[in-house]
Amino acid sequence: MRWLLRNFVDDVPGVHSVAVVSSDGVLLLSSQDAPPPHALDAAPAPGPAESRLDLAAVVSGLASLTIGAAALMDGGKVKHTTVAMAEGVLFVTSISDGSLLGVHAAADCDMSVIAYHMALFVGRAGHVLTPALRGELRHAMERVR
Structure with missing residues (x-):
């Protein structure tokens, strides 16, 4: 599944990173490389590991916030969320099993192209993201941290 994420970043103009987050907020997959095992013992420094976890936390938090807002407004199920910022765009959509797909892209990206590729x-x-695979991914991500 990681190659799907890497292809997403490589093939879709403007995409910086992509993350798949479980329904309970755990990072399952990231397009960014995991830190090398020896780097886990060193003092933490800003880099790919932190940005992977930051994207996962933001995706999970944003999804939770929009689900709560939809419930308060009797809006039904949240289909997708887009946050447009001065220097970027964040897209969040749910995957059929309750997991989330988060995409961080450039501010000048073509949003319709990214939405199409997210779909x-x-x-x-x-x-493919079965409970067994989610368990394996979660276990692998915990080993990497």
């Missing part, structure tokens, strides 16, 4: 990813990954 393709969810279509490809949704049926």
Whole structure:
């Protein structure tokens, strides 16, 4: 599944990073490389490991906030969330099993192209992201940290 994420970043103009987060907020997959094992013993420094976890935390928090807002407004299920910032855009959508797909992109990205590729990813990954695979991914991510 990691190659799907890397292809997403490599093939879609403007995409900086992509993360798949479990329904309970645990990072399952990231397009950014995991830190080398020897780096885990060193003092933490800003870099890919922190930005991977930051994106996962933001995706999870934003999804929780929008689900709460939708419930308060009787809006039904949240389909997707987009946050447009001066220097970037964050997209969050749910995968069929309750996991989340988060995409961080450049401010000048083509939002419709990214939304299209997110839908393709969810279509490809949704049926593959079984409970057994989620368990394996969660275990692997905990070993990396």
